[in-house]
Amino acid sequence: MAFKQPLPQSLSPSRLSDFQACPRRYQHGSIERLPQPASYASAKGRFVHYVFEHLFLLDKSDRTIERARGFIEPAKEEILTPEVRLDLSLDEALLATLIAETRAIIESYFAMEDPTTIDSEGVELRLGVDVNGTPLFGILDRLDRDADGTLTIVDYKTGSLPNRNYDSQTFANAELYAALCEATLGEKASNIRLMYVAHGESIERPVSDVVVRARATAATHAWAKINRYYQDGDFPATPSRSACRFCAFQDLCRGEGVPVPSR
Ligand code: SF4
Known part of the structure; x- marks a missing residue:
């Protein structure tokens, strides 16, 4: 099968990890760009990265815990799009948990280092x-x-x-x-x-x-394989408990007869 979609123009460390875990995951995620519903863990990760990114864009002396907490509200606007809310089935209780956990991570971070230094x-x-x-x-x-x-x-x-x-x-x-x-x-x-x-x-x-x-060198070898599989029109599935555990394509693979380990 020839792919309708073009090969991505570059390889990122996270896409390389996808490919190394299971080439079929790279096919579905990076070439076919099949939707991968947001998870609570991914939303929390994006919240925390948003807060720390904006904290470090401030002058050193302004990087206080109050300023960090102040980025939670704009993070909600930026990250919790209608699609993400739908994927998470976000209700008031889950939103409160997300905010409480983000606040706890901010506290924990400030005990690790002083960003003003x-x-x-x-x-x-x-x-x-x-x-x-x-x-x-x-x-x-x-x-x-x-x-x-x-x-x-x-x-x-x-x-x-x-x-x-x-x-x-x-x-x-x-x-x-x-x-x-x-x-x-x-x-x-x-x-x-x-x-x-x-x-x-x-x-x-x-x-x-x-x-x-x-x-x-490993990235170079992987990129050569990606090009070869792309030309072949097929990226092999290499199911395993660790690769499949958090993969968004489990149902698709099972439907195609791939022996995905049970959750
Ligand atoms: S479910 Fe498993 S076999 Fe299928 S794409 Fe994901 S990691 Fe690969």
Whole structure:
């Protein structure tokens, strides 16, 4: 089957994760662009990112907790569109929960760091570059200039903490951002900080040249496969409990006979 839709012009770290988890998910989400209903978790993630993005657009001295709380109201306007409200079946009780959890995350964040002391090189930084012939593009949550002059990639996480034996996938997206950062800005980042803002904990790792090169190479190999599957007109399904668990295309796949594990 030839696709009617064009191949996307670039590959983002999150779309790469989709492809690596299951190529069929990439087909449905990035090529066919089938609708993926908003979930409560995705809406909460967007709320929190909205608040922190706007907080860091303020002058350093203005980044207070009161100002952060003040961004909840405009976040409602921006994020809770009629379509999202419908997807979430949003009623007053669920809205109150969403706001209470966002407020709790703001409190938790301010216990982790003092944003009035942070020198940020940019927030929601759009980085796009060709790496080894692969058009990479991503939006980085925040890039900090630390006191010693080095750069730190900061990624906000609103979900659960990884367990203590977190695997290399935990840092995979951020390490690809390190490749993007170096190729776009001409400067290497030294550290990656994943901020699990709902839990008040960060995990950090120094940026390793070897790992960053490996991430860029993996992206190049994936892009070559994406092009091949696109020409073939078929992206294989690779169902697994972890890949399918939060996938929006479970019913579609089951209807096509893919053995999706039960929830
Ligand atoms: S439900 Fe599972 S097999 Fe189907 S697209 Fe999603 S991840 Fe792939």
